[in-house]
Structures are given as C-alpha cells and as structure tokens.
Amino acid sequence: MKIAIIHEWLDSYAGSERVVEQMLACFPEADLYALCDFLPDSQRGFLGGKVPTTSFIQRLPFAQKMFRNYLQFMPLAIEQFDLQGYDLVISSSHAVAKGVITGPGTKHVSYVHSPMRYAWDLQHQYLRQAGLTRGLKGLYTRWLLHKLRGWDQLSAARPDVILGNSRYIAERIRKVWRREAEVLHPPVNLQGFPLSTAPRTHFVVAGRQVPYKRVELVAEAFARMPELKLVIAGDGPSAPLVAAAAKGAPNIEIRGRVPQAELVSLVQGARAFVFAAEEDFGIAMVEAQACGTPLIVYGRGGARDIVAEGTTGLFFEEQSADAIVAAVRDFVAREAAFTPEACHAQAQQFSIPEFRRKLLEVVSRDQAPPLPAFMTAEAT
Structure with missing residues (x-):
C-alpha cells in the first residue's frame, strides 16, 4: 500500500x-x-528522519513565527497536496487537515482532535480575548470565520471515516x-507513571496554570478545608491568581x-488528583490514574471517558469552589x-x-458504503 499521513x-x-x-x-x-514544518532539531526525533512535504505557506513572509496568521490561506493550501496514487490517507486534524482532496480509489481516515473551536462555539470568546470585537479588523475576522465555517462543514464530507x-x-x-465519528482515544505513554500502593498523604493539582484550567478554584476550595493538604505543581500566567486564591x-x-520525576512522585503519593478544567480529552488525568491515583474532576469533556x-x-458538575469542596468531602467519606x-x-x-491496535483495526476494515435500501435483500 502507498500511504500518506497529513498533519496541519x-x-x-x-x-x-x-x-x-x-x-x-x-x-x-x-x-x-x-x-509547514518549523520543528526545532531537538524535537524532530519522533519523525524518524522523515522530511515532510510542505505547502506554499512554508515560504510566505515571516511564516516561521506567524504561520497561524495565514489561517485564511490554509484551506487552499491543504487542497493543493497531490495525493494521486495513494491507497490510504490518514489525516491528523484540528483545523484543516481533514479537508485534503483524495480520489475515489483512496481511503481517507481522519483523526479529529477537535473541530475548530475558534470558528464555531468559542468564536465570541476568541474574539474577546483577541480584542477583535470591534473595528475593521474585528469585522474582517468575523467575515473570515464565517467563510471558514462554510468550508469546514463542506470539507467534513471528504473523509471516509472520522475518528x-x-x-x-x-x-x-x-x-x-x-x-x-467513532471514538479512538489518543495514545498516552503510561510507562513513566507506574502503579504505586505506598501511603497517600495529600491531594494534588498539577499542570500549566492558564485561565481555562481553573486551578485557582481548587486552591480556593482547599483554603476552606484546613484539615486537608493540597500540593499545587506547575506555573503559568494564572500563577498570581492561584496564589491569591490560596490565601497563604x-x-x-x-x-x-517541578522536574518530571518529582511530579510523578507527587501524583503517586496523592490521595486524589483534582482537576477543574474542561478538556477535549485530558492526558494528565490518565497519567494520574496509571499511578493508581483516584480523580476528582469537573464532569465535562473527556473526563467522562x-x-x-x-x-x-468522582465528578463535580460546576466549575466552582463550592462544588469542589462538596466533591472532596464526598471522596473522603468514600475513600476506601x-x-x-x-x-x-x-x-x-x-x-x-x-x-495502535485500534487504529490498525479501523484502517484495515472494509469501508465500502452500504447499499441503498431499495437494493438490499430486505427491500426485496
């Protein structure tokens, strides 16, 4: 088989x-x-020496630092790849990769990390955060996202299988x-997160401290529960907000x-891993479970899987300190x-x-389209 893998x-x-x-x-x-391909040499190992074929965006002015600013050209660019002669195309898509054009003899399996949230349900949040709610630039961006939604929906018909x-x-x-879409969860490297049955002494929240992670809510909740120890690992732009919520x-x-080894040790020694974000999936939650650590998490998004x-x-059903306090106390009562x-x-x-097993199963499956009802045995 001749195979192509497409990534944005x-x-x-x-x-x-x-x-x-x-x-x-x-x-x-x-x-x-x-x-486009601007991977630093230190991070290219996972490509196994492959040099990707890139689009014209690679050669646009200032593309190395500003390629995302060329979003308006990306649908055109992804359609320019010549995929004639391929038996199988697998796209890894969080923006436009699923829109590649393939012929009738090519099977296209698209692994979708997420539809473009900034073009759909998070459009208004994106515009606010980017300061694009007013003015000519804001009007142009709204028009661009409107056009992008049309192309996005149209091109969603192109893959034979969506994961x-x-x-x-x-x-x-x-x-x-x-x-x-069929569900195929992303691969998580569990080897670095071994099971631990050692005594557990604290609760832990870990990860990059950015606004949507809502780490400050976890800090606020544990500030109300002085009998329970919480360790917060990670940094980011929300770190001052988190420190203020902890109230000393x-x-x-x-x-x-913290170093990776210290992070793993913190998770292994935790009574529970607390997570207040809404994630599409949530690799950190899987890693914590691999260590044998229970989860107290916001019950939306990938956490449900x-x-x-x-x-x-346990789940808590709203992003608030009150809900986290209630969930933690419920967990303590049922910890055994x-x-x-x-x-x-x-x-x-x-x-x-x-x-790997599930992906190979999907791509090897016969994907011939079902016959119309009037041509089936049942119809006769």
Missing part, C-alpha cells in the same frame, strides 16, 4: 504530534505532509458537521514547576472504595499499544 503544521512536539508519532509507528513507510479523540469530541463533530493557607503548598465514577473517581489497582487498570485502555 509542525512547530513543537505536543499532544497532536504524539498522535502523529504513533501513526508513523504503525505505518513507517508512509509519506508525511504538513502545511474523534473522545465521546465529547464525537458529539461536537455531530453538532457542527452532522457526521458520525498553611495546608496548601505551592511548588511551581476517563473516569469510572464511583470506582476510579477507590483502590490503586482499579485506577491503574482503568488507565490501560488509553495506552499506546491500545491506540
């Missing part, structure tokens, strides 16, 4: 690139395409594209950014029900081998 852009080794890494592991003979990275994303795909409470320890409620964790072994077992369904 390559500028860092992050979440979506880890998915591409496993696609390449499944299909090492595949050709790689990307709108969403969680049930939450599958629901968004159904809402904005009117397509049904002696039961809250703010460590900032990750947590077995009552067995490996959450075993490290159950948490560890739950995490295994999100492992790298599971991702």
Whole structure:
C-alpha cells in the first residue's frame, strides 16, 4: 500500500504530534505532509528522519513565527497536496487537515482532535480575548470565520471515516458537521507513571496554570478545608491568581514547576488528583490514574471517558469552589472504595499499544458504503 499521513503544521512536539508519532509507528513507510514544518532539531526525533512535504505557506513572509496568521490561506493550501496514487490517507486534524482532496480509489481516515473551536462555539470568546470585537479588523475576522465555517462543514464530507479523540469530541463533530465519528482515544505513554500502593498523604493539582484550567478554584476550595493538604505543581500566567486564591493557607503548598520525576512522585503519593478544567480529552488525568491515583474532576469533556465514577473517581458538575469542596468531602467519606489497582487498570485502555491496535483495526476494515435500501435483500 502507498500511504500518506497529513498533519496541519509542525512547530513543537505536543499532544497532536504524539498522535502523529504513533501513526508513523504503525505505518513507517508512509509519506508525511504538513502545511509547514518549523520543528526545532531537538524535537524532530519522533519523525524518524522523515522530511515532510510542505505547502506554499512554508515560504510566505515571516511564516516561521506567524504561520497561524495565514489561517485564511490554509484551506487552499491543504487542497493543493497531490495525493494521486495513494491507497490510504490518514489525516491528523484540528483545523484543516481533514479537508485534503483524495480520489475515489483512496481511503481517507481522519483523526479529529477537535473541530475548530475558534470558528464555531468559542468564536465570541476568541474574539474577546483577541480584542477583535470591534473595528475593521474585528469585522474582517468575523467575515473570515464565517467563510471558514462554510468550508469546514463542506470539507467534513471528504473523509471516509472520522475518528474523534473522545465521546465529547464525537458529539461536537455531530453538532457542527452532522457526521458520525467513532471514538479512538489518543495514545498516552503510561510507562513513566507506574502503579504505586505506598501511603497517600495529600491531594494534588498539577499542570500549566492558564485561565481555562481553573486551578485557582481548587486552591480556593482547599483554603476552606484546613484539615486537608493540597500540593499545587506547575506555573503559568494564572500563577498570581492561584496564589491569591490560596490565601497563604498553611495546608496548601505551592511548588511551581517541578522536574518530571518529582511530579510523578507527587501524583503517586496523592490521595486524589483534582482537576477543574474542561478538556477535549485530558492526558494528565490518565497519567494520574496509571499511578493508581483516584480523580476528582469537573464532569465535562473527556473526563467522562476517563473516569469510572464511583470506582476510579468522582465528578463535580460546576466549575466552582463550592462544588469542589462538596466533591472532596464526598471522596473522603468514600475513600476506601477507590483502590490503586482499579485506577491503574482503568488507565490501560488509553495506552499506546491500545491506540495502535485500534487504529490498525479501523484502517484495515472494509469501508465500502452500504447499499441503498431499495437494493438490499430486505427491500426485496
């Protein structure tokens, strides 16, 4: 088979690139395409020496630092890749990659990290944060997003199979594209997060401190529960807000950014991992469960796929300190029900081998379209 893997852009080794890494592991003979490639040499290892074929965006002025500013050209650019002769195309899409044009003899499987939120349900939030609610620039951006939505919905008909990275994303795909998506959770490297059955002494929240993570709500909640110790690991632009919410409470320890080994140790020693963000999936939650650590998390987004409620964790249903306090107290009352072994077992369904197995199963499946009803045996 002749195979192509399509990714939007390559500028860092992050979440979506880890998915591409496993696609390449499944299909090492595949050709790689990307709108642009500005990966630093230190992060190119996952490509296995492949040099991707890039689009004209690679050569536009100031593209290395400003390629996202060329969003208006990306639908055109992705359609210019010549994919004649390929038997299989796999796209890794969070913007336009699913819009590649393939012929009738090519099977196209699109792994969708998320439809473009800034063009759909988060448009108004994006415009506010970018200061584009008024003026000519704001008007142009609204027009651009309007045009982009039309292309996005039209091009959603092109893949033969759409895979969403969680049930939450599958629901968004159904809402904005009117397509049904199978769920294939992203691969999580669990080897660095081994099961621990050592005594657990504290609660932990960890990760980059940015506004949508709502770490300040966790700090505010534990400031009201002086009998319970909380360790906060990570940094970011919301760090001052988090520190203010902690109010100097002696039961809250703010460590900032910590080395990976220390982070794993903190999670392994935690009574529970507390997470207040709404994520499309949520790799940090899977890593915590792999350590045998239960989860107390906001019950929206990918968390619904990750947590077995009552067995490996609990949900709170609103992003507020009051809701977190109630969930933590409920957890403490039922703590014996959450075993490290159950948490560890739950995490295994999100492992790298599971991702590879399921992806290979999908691409090898016969995807011939169903016959119209009047041509079936039942109709006769």
